[in-house]
Amino acid sequence: MIGTSLPLFISGAEIAFILFIVLMVFGADKVPEIARGLGKGMRQIKDATNDIKSEITKSAEKHGVDVDITKDVRKEIDKVKEDINDVAGSVKRDL
Template structure:
């Protein structure tokens, strides 16, 4: 986990316990958990939005390819010219 082993994690928790005290520690842990959850949700929303835009652009590209291969509305075919 980010290059932090069990001994380092224990030291960090002991320091946090000494600084904030046993009464504040659960409240701080809860707020940190909420912050991480909000960050993850925001990142997922951005990812979803980007994927939606990419899909939309790809569909427009396919539609343009189909329109480009179709004959123009007022185009005269070779058979009509030879008459």
């Protein structure tokens, strides 16, 4: 990952410097433990987010709300594509 830029615009050199400081402050023995703790925390956040999403979906379905609007959006996009192709086809024939 060093050498690539992250969405936070942190360069590889800055990441390496941060890792060096963490290593100096906490020591080589504590770094894997800290990384495990961060990984577990991130996993818990992801699980909680998925639980919330599933609860919202279940509640919406229970109350008859259409949660899969992507099908409707896809149909509209396909209609617009067909209209554009029809117009483009007639323009090509006119040329």
